[in-house]
Amino acid sequence: xxxxxxxxxxxxxxxxxxxxxxxxxxxxxxxxxxxxxxxxxxxxxxxxxxxxxxxxxxxxxxxxxxxxxxxxxxxxxxxxxxxxxxxxxxxxxxxxxxxxxxxxxxxxxxxxxxxxxxxxxxxxxxxxxxxxxxxxxxxxxxxxxxxxxxxxxxxxxxxxxxxxxxxxxxxxxxxxxxxxxxxxxxxxxxxxxxxxxxxxxxxxxxxxxxxxxxxxxxxxxxxxxxxxxxxxxxxxxxxxxxxxxxxxxxxxxxx
Numbered sequence: 421x422x423x424x425x426x427x428x429x430x431x432x433x434x435x436x437x438x439x440x441x442x443x444x445x446x447x448x449x450x451x452x453x454x455x456x457x458x459x460x461x462x463x464x465x466x467x468x469x470x471x472x473x474x475x476x477x478x479x480x481x482x483x484x485x486x487x488x489x490x491x492x493x494x495x496x497x498x499x500x501x502x503x504x505x506x507x508x509x510x511x512x513x514x515x516x517x518x519x520x521x522x523x524x525x526x527x528x529x530x531x532x533x534x535x536x537x538x539x540x541x542x543x544x545x546x547x548x549x550x551x552x553x554x555x556x557x558x559x560x561x562x563x564x565x566x567x568x569x570x571x572x573x574x575x576x577x578x579x580x581x582x583x584x585x586x587x588x589x590x591x592x593x594x595x596x597x598x599x600x601x602x603x604x605x606x607x608x609x610x611x612x613x614x615x616x617x618x619x620x621x622x623x624x625x626x627x628x629x630x631x632x633x634x635x636x637x638x639x640x641x642x643x644x645x646x647x648x649x650x651x652x653x654x655x656x657x658x659x660x661x662x663x664x665x666x667x668x669x670x671x672x673x674x675x
Contacts, residue, residue, distance in 0.1 A: 421535055423541070423561050424531065424561050426545050426560035426562070426564070427440040428556060428565060429580060430549045437468065438603070441456070441544075442638070442658075443668065444647075445647030445648075447669060448500035450666065452540055454501045454538060454539065454542070455503070455542070456542045458480060459480055459510075459544055463506045464544075464642065476505045478493045481506065483530040484517065484527060486526070502538075513551075513552060514551045523551060525555075528558050554587070557592065557595060558592045561598075562596050563597055566600075568604050569604055569605050597623070599626055599627070600628065602616060605631035605634070631660070633656055635656050640652075
């Protein structure tokens with residue numbers, strides 16, 4: 421059975437979508453069968469894989485509303501990653517879900533028929549703690565948390581951990597922390613080192629050894645609709661995500 425990993429942090433600007441896109445592409449480049457789900461109404465994961473949002477007819481919205489099956493929403497990209505994309509319709513889904521039965525489990529139920537088709541399924545959650553994120557957390561086995569190396573990025577982290585604990589208690593008893601990823605890392609800055617120390621104090625061995633540096637090529641890649649390993653495979657950013665993918669796969673080897 422494939423493993424479902426939600427990439428989540430309710431704080432924006434921490435490299436969440438960047439990590440979802442580039443980790444998925446780098447894991448696929450190492451021979452794994454990968455699906456990514458764009459659960460963020462901004463749709464940056466969709467465009468990050470070169471899919472035009474306006475052209476998307478069957479999206480994650482239709483899955484949540486029960487209007488389509490997952491297999492009908494999957495788009496194949498030229499980057500070895502399959503995607504269930506999003507479009508503008510998803511922006512209103514949070515309100516529409518409120519009055520639905522089993523509103524928190526809609527995504528999990530939609531994904532059940534295809535879980536065995538993939539080694540890993542990544543879910544890019546919105547930068548908020550709403551019903552869309554709740555669906556992502558209820559559908560996943562583990563949560564990968566990107567954290568920017570700034571003190572403000574630590575704010576709200578306890579809120580995310582409380583949400584995960586509540587989801588575990590109420591909806592998804594199997595949820596756990598996949599890992600914590602330090603992004604926009606600059607080892608020359610004392611502030612970065614202090615944040616690293618705080619994060620390791622809180623999460624211990626769940627913090628990835630790999631860190632993601634500030635890198636202009638990572639920032640440029642989405643505007644070309646390409647993951648970093650295709651946009652500039654020789655860049656520091658591509659190298660970092662390749663190392664992260666190797667660490668991620670190693671952590672997930674069957675005992």
